[in-house]
Amino acid sequence: MTQLQQRTHRLHRAWVVAAVAFVTLIGAAGFRSVPSVLIDPLHAEFGWARGTIGAAVSINLVLFGLISPFAAALMDRLGMRRVVSWALTLVAAGSGLTIFMTASWQLQLLWGVLVGVGTGSMSMAFVATVTGRWFVHRRGLVSGILTAAGATGQLIFLPLVAALATEYGWRTASIVVALAALAVVPLVALFLHDRPADVGTTAYGGEPEAAAVAPVTGSSAARALRTLRDAARTKTFWLLAGGFAICGASTNGLVGTHFVTAAHDHGMPHTTAASLLALIGIFDVAGTIFSGWLTDRVNPRILLGAYYTLRGLSLMILPSLFAPGVEPSMWVFIIFYGLDWIATVPPTVALCREKFGENAPIAFGWVFASHQVGAAIAAFGAGLVRDLQGEYDLAWLFAGGLCVIAAVMSIAVPRHRVS
Template identity: 80%
Template sequence: MAQGEERGLRQGRRLHWAWLVAGVSFVTLIGAAGFRAVPSVLIDPLHEEFGWSRATISAAVSVNLVLFGLISPFAAALMDRLGMRRVVAGALVLVAAGSGLTVFMTASWQLLLCWGVLVGVGTGSMSMAFVATVTGRWFVRHRGLVSGVLTAAGATGQLVFLPLVAALATAHGWRTPALVVAGAALVVVPLVLTLLRDHPSDVGTTALGATRATAPVTVTGSSAARALRTLKDAAGTRTFWLLAAGFAICGASTNGLVGTHFVTAAHDHGMPHTMAASLLALIGIFDVAGTIFSGWLTDRMDPRLLLGGYYTLRGMSLLILPSLLAPDTEPSMWVFIIFYGLDWIATVPPTVALCRNRFGDAGPVVFGWVFASHQVGAALAAVGAGAIRDLRGSYDLAWFFAGGLCVVAALLSLSISPIRDPLLAETRR
């Protein structure tokens, strides 16, 4: 019997280490996302205490969102060189520092530094490129499904914390939830150091579903240079720009607009902050089912068609949202919450699949750049919607504009060629 077959039989008798890596990655992504739930709930408390405009506070959120995306490809390249465990543990400490230091703020530039820079860099090092790295190294079978589960962790983590953050802020002031989230990030660090492994060969196994062992790729030179070189190569393809443009709209219509401004917009219509935060948390709960199901579908369907459907349905829901906002939650609002939750970040598994299919081993880093566009779109929407609210006294125009952009994203996704790009062959040489 071949050595690879013997190894496979031994693995079949016990839990594959890949599931342990996926589990600790899931917990890590939820913990890292926790702090990113804070800004959307604390916009009004910070405005009331410091007198800062909503546009100023939203600008700090925008810096966070931009760095969350721009750091992603560099973090993916750094993981190839230093390993996931070191990068993720360091990033969690950085998130905790940024969260804890907010309690000492006295000026708006400090808000930009803590919420924007420190937390943006920390969370960006554990963003969706981390998901692409984990699934690419540890899974051959169930790769789409695991991508969906881990994506749900990152997206849902920032939503399910909202009721707790809102309750703590209402009862004890906004500083308490900031400290609680900082502590939560630190608690995850020992788990990462203990269970997260960089490659299957580190524990004498193979990726789940692999027929043979593969040696880790040795990476030398600057991680930043590799990330930039990968961008240069990918930017020469039509597929990259279609994915990046569509994902920018994805970020604008989720994290940037709904994730940042839904609570405030609902409060404008008379809904209590805690109730609005609970609705946003429900979006996160339904997102778990939607994103996992999307991962399952990605293993079986053309990812381009999935993206086209997701963006179209999301755009339609955003166009009707202004008519649903009210002091109480009517049945129509519950329908929106369920529907939008299922679609919230379901776009990630098919986008990850397209990046890996088109760009091979460079797929995680390429996805990091595509995800950077997602966060640029989110940042523009976050500050843009805040400015619209300040100027017009209503978010209605922001909802309508985002709905129209989602239709554009659907068309861009369907325009991606079903034929693999030549760059795929180059990356596999």
């Protein structure tokens, strides 16, 4: 009996790798979302305009997406373990050094550039890399579970950071984020194996010969750019990228960044608003995992069309739901919107895999980059709307209309043979 046969009755290593990736993605999402609850504390201490602080968030969001395809290519060459370990270290440095900042450009450098690059190296392209290497069966389900890690990170970090910032100041919150990032590094070093062949096994549900993988050579950056060049020649890429840009604008950029401040404008305490945002994360866990399950069974185009349409309608009614307290109608929004928050990721990954084959993680990295560009525009634009008009109503309505356009784009994605 071979070593591989002896392991058939044990937990497959793929699930261990997925568990470590889940923890890592929890941290990445939590670290990236922290600035959303620091807008008012930074404004109060330094007097910086919300648009200025929003610019730092925008840099963070752009790099969170833009680094993704390059990180995916680098993982093919250097391995997931090295890339993720360095990314966590970069996040720790960016967050920890903010306690010394005295000017807004330092906020943009640290929370914007350093944390953006670090978290971008552990973003959704990482999900595509893990599922592509380690799973043949249950890819959609695992994509949903790993994507849900983003919501879980939000659930864990937002109430904690809001409470720390309120009780002890935003510097304490920044230190906690730095220490949390460093705490994950040993876990990654020990258990985040790069490929099944490295530990004498195959992908979950895969054939034994699938374990042999030719080493990747050449420039990772050049490969990422070549993949973009080839993908950009297809209608599928532009439809997915356009829809995902709207996805980012309507989630991370708008709700993730400005919900707490918008709720506070209507008299709701910061901690209550942050807890509501975290509750969106709770329901998103269920919604995204269910979306992954559906992606293994239902046409991803139909799923995306439904998700974007429902999200758009919910955003259009949000301005009428804000109040000093949490009314029943707001609870309905939190549950409904939470189920839809990032349920778009599993079907989008599936469509990238259907069209782009072995380059799917990198192609999805570029699609995800568009997600973050959209998020960055919304983060800055909504802050500007708030500064000019004193309220966010126009931002919610505009984002809702864009979601309807994303639904049409998603349904129009051409069909391709799975590679």
